[in-house]
Amino acid sequence: SQQGEEDPQALSIQEGENATMNCSYKTSINNLQWYRQNSGRGLVHLILIRSNEREKHSGRLRVTLDTSKKSSSLLITASRAADTASYFCATDPHSTDSWGKLQFGAGTQVVVTP
């Protein structure tokens, strides 16, 4: 079952613009993670935000987490053509034996045009 659902499914922007995508989930979590997948490649970890954190930054990436609404957002600022990829949120469920049994959403496909 998919725990996370991303919105929008697809996003097309121009270089220099910001890209925002959202993730909603259903059950309590230990953490929420964002991954990027370039075409034909594996997933690359971007950011992990713990359940007791509200915001986290990494370079041009900003992630927020609202556990009361069971939602997260990923903001990519000043986008570049190289940011073209699919972005997935994944939740790590809150359970003693569920280490790393991530549940992924279907992803947001982002296209950045020069």
Added chain:
Amino acid sequence: NAGVTQTPKFQVLKTGQSMTLQCAQDMNHEYMSWYRQDPGMGLRLIHYSVGAGITDQGEVPNGYNVSRSTTEDFPLRLLSAAPSQTSVYFCASTSAGSNQPQHFGDGTRLSIL
């Protein structure tokens, strides 16, 4: 370091054939897992392992077997391939403990005719 290495990258099988997808990691990670990715869907967990000799089922285990004889290797076996198993398969590894990111291989693209 190579990270997580998956072989082969591509494979075409006929219905009923068996094969093994290989996965190896050189990061000394305790935890390893197999996912499948289908169009329009996120990754779904097939099997996972928390250490050598210990494996368990994920969300979609039917038709697949795993074993973990060493820390480094975690092969996935398709016993009798079916067209429904056409997918992209990803292996991942992570350190023990909570709040650890997963490291993924580049995937095996499998087609069952």
